Amino acid sequence: MRLKASHIFILAVFGVLVVYFVAMSLLGGDSAPAETPKAADQPPQVQVTVTPEVIRPYVVTLRGRTEAARSVVVRAETSGVVASTPAREGAFVQKGAVLCRLSVDARQAALDQARAALRSRELQRRASASLAEKGYRSETQVLQDQANLDAAAAAVRQAEIALEQVNIRAPFAGVFDNRDAEVGTYLSPGQPCGTLIELNPILIVGNVPETQAGRIRSGEPATATLVSGETLSGQVRFVGREADPQTRTYRLEVVASNPQQAVRSGLSADVRITTASGPAHLVPPSAMVLDAEGRQGVRHVGPGDVVVFTPVQVTEESAEGVWVRGLTGEARVITVGQSYVDQGQKVRVALAR
Numbered sequence: 001m002r003l004k005a006s007h008i009f010i011l012a013v014f015g016v017l018v019v020y021f022v023a024m025s026l027l028g029g030d031s032a033p034a035e036t037p038k039a040a041d042q043p044p045q046v047q048v049t050v051t052p053e054v055i056r057p058y059v060v061t062l063r064g065r066t067e068a069a070r071s072v073v074v075r076a077e078t079s080g081v082v083a084s085t086p087a088r089e090g091a092f093v094q095k096g097a098v099l100c101r102l103s104v105d106a107r108q109a110a111l112d113q114a115r116a117a118l119r120s121r122e123l124q125r126r127a128s129a130s131l132a133e134k135g136y137r138s139e140t141q142v143l144q145d146q147a148n149l150d151a152a153a154a155a156v157r158q159a160e161i162a163l164e165q166v167n168i169r170a171p172f173a174g175v176f177d178n179r180d181a182e183v184g185t186y187l188s189p190g191q192p193c194g195t196l197i198e199l200n201p202i203l204i205v206g207n208v209p210e211t212q213a214g215r216i217r218s219g220e221p222a223t224a225t226l227v228s229g230e231t232l233s234g235q236v237r238f239v240g241r242e243a244d245p246q247t248r249t250y251r252l253e254v255v256a257s258n259p260q261q262a263v264r265s266g267l268s269a270d271v272r273i274t275t276a277s278g279p280a281h282l283v284p285p286s287a288m289v290l291d292a293e294g295r296q297g298v299r300h301v302g303p304g305d306v307v308v309f310t311p312v313q314v315t316e317e318s319a320e321g322v323w324v325r326g327l328t329g330e331a332r333v334i335t336v337g338q339s340y341v342d343q344g345q346k347v348r349v350a351l352a353r
Contacts, residue, residue: 045348047336048301051281053329058280059316060216060273062252064206064224068197068265069255070172073180074099076187078165085183087176089194092261095173100181100193102166111159114152121145121152174198175261197265202258204232204269207249211313213239215275222254224269232256232263236273280315281327287335288312288322291343298324299341301332307345 080102087099128145131137170176179194181187204224208216216239224232234256243250254271287298295311302308312326334341335352 043346047352048332049352057277058275062206064271066267067203070198082185089179097170098167100168107163114156114159118152121149125149168193199261200258204254208252213250222273280323282321299334299338307341309343
């Protein structure tokens, strides 16, 4: 059988390749293949953003709530049946307004009797003085009559107080927020008539972390944004000295004016307190990392393109980024690759776009 020309050509090419590889194996079998030169080792590349140091007021932000400046449960000082409740629940009342009035019972009669006894003692004292001038009454008897007169005057005052105590009055101007006694209720001494709250001024209270409590001073300006969007301006009135044992935070009170008493007690609020000014840097939130000790900070590139970790404290959060303190001067903060480099490691630097 005769082979075709195409088959002959394929067999010839195959034979040439076989001969070539056999010859190469015989000629170069004892020599090692040349090593490919390795590229020089290069440090990792990171992206940085350059943030300057600026002087700006430090702002402490916290979550709080509105609270009445004073809240008192007004209680009965004497016993009796509630005869009337002149104050309307939820209404504003002036200091001294009657919130609940008890029945007078025999208190008026006791006062009349005490006044009659006082008049009798007064006449007896005058007679004693007149007789003493004529020598018919001793000085001791005059002093005794004077003591009886003073006791009668004290009894009148006591009866007047007992009669006045049927009127349970507001100790200060405020809102009669809740009435606990209705007409016909029998109140013993100490039982409540109702609750009175003072809403002007109003307090905004919150809890300050122990890391920021030392920066806040009484009198510093503060603003509170309520859930309704309304903003109150005031100043710090009180910063606690003893921490809550559970949360390790300190109570803070901001006092603000509320002349119309439109702001209620118990509303949630975002509080911003402006403290002393100082150096700060604006960094992206993603640049914040934790070191091996759990400290919050940023990794930035120092002299010689070496990675440096610096602990920082957040002073304010904004739409542009996070304002922190702890860095010094102009800083090249690592924004890409900060999680893959360590303190003291040399890196290649590229500016973030």
